[in-house]
Amino acid sequence: MSDAAVCAGAEEVLERYAATVFAAAYAMVKNKEDAEDIAQEVFISYVKAKPAFESAEHEKAWLLRVTINRCKSFFRSAWQRKTTGLEDDFPDTPFTPDETAVVEAVNRLPKKYRQVIYLYYIEGYATGEIAAILEMPQNTVLSQLARARKLLKTALKGEFDDV
Known part of the structure; x- marks a missing residue:
């Protein structure tokens, strides 16, 4: 070529x-x-x-x-x-207040949880595909997703009670 x-x-x-x-x-x-x-x-x-x-x-x-x-x-x-x-935000990103709360909660997660959340929810990969990309067992991906969801639920608790 x-x-x-x-x-x-x-x-x-x-x-x-x-x-x-x-x-x-x-x-x-x-x-x-x-x-x-x-x-x-x-x-x-x-x-x-x-x-x-x-x-x-x-x-x-x-x-x-x-x-x-x-x-x-x-x-x-x-x-x-x-x-x-320094803390860095996307000042031009048009998030609603609810979306901003979720983005901030995801950004506060440890990086091992952020990467599986990103690949699963943003990129749309299945857990088996994530396991291959991250070179880890699928059960580890499943555990990290579950822990990340639990941390996010705790972090966001009460923020969407009025919805």
């Missing part, structure tokens, strides 16, 4: 999955700039690896797996361990 064809294919992949990769990274690192950096690294990895995929779903799963791995590396880095970031 020529370099021009690789670049054209990479541009198409970037257009198709940029928002998904960024959202996954942001869900993990909770900082817009760090999420942008991670997304950029993911697409650079894509161009360097020139992977072949069985389907669009396989390609998306690969990109999410690389995104999650980059986020894990981000948290292991010496820089991240020795610095404290």
Whole structure:
């Protein structure tokens, strides 16, 4: 495959999955700039690896797996361990007050719960697919989803009693 064809294919992949990769990274690192950096690294990895995929779903799963791995590396880095970031919100995100409460509650979850919540509810993956992406047993995914739901229920208790 020529370099021009690789670049054209990479541009198409970037257009198709940029928002998904960024959202996954942001869900993990909770900082817009760090999420942008991670997304950029993911697409650079894509161009360097020139992977072949069985389907669009396989390609998306690969990109999410690389995104999650980059986020894990981000948290292991010496820089991240020795610095404290500023709180970062999406000021332009048009959430209703109820949605904002849910987003904030999800963002307060430990990262292992945020990632399964994101993959299950936002990306629409089944628990078996999440297990494959995160390279963990399906029962672990099920346990983490149950614990995350319980934590969210506790965090949101009383906020929607009038609904």
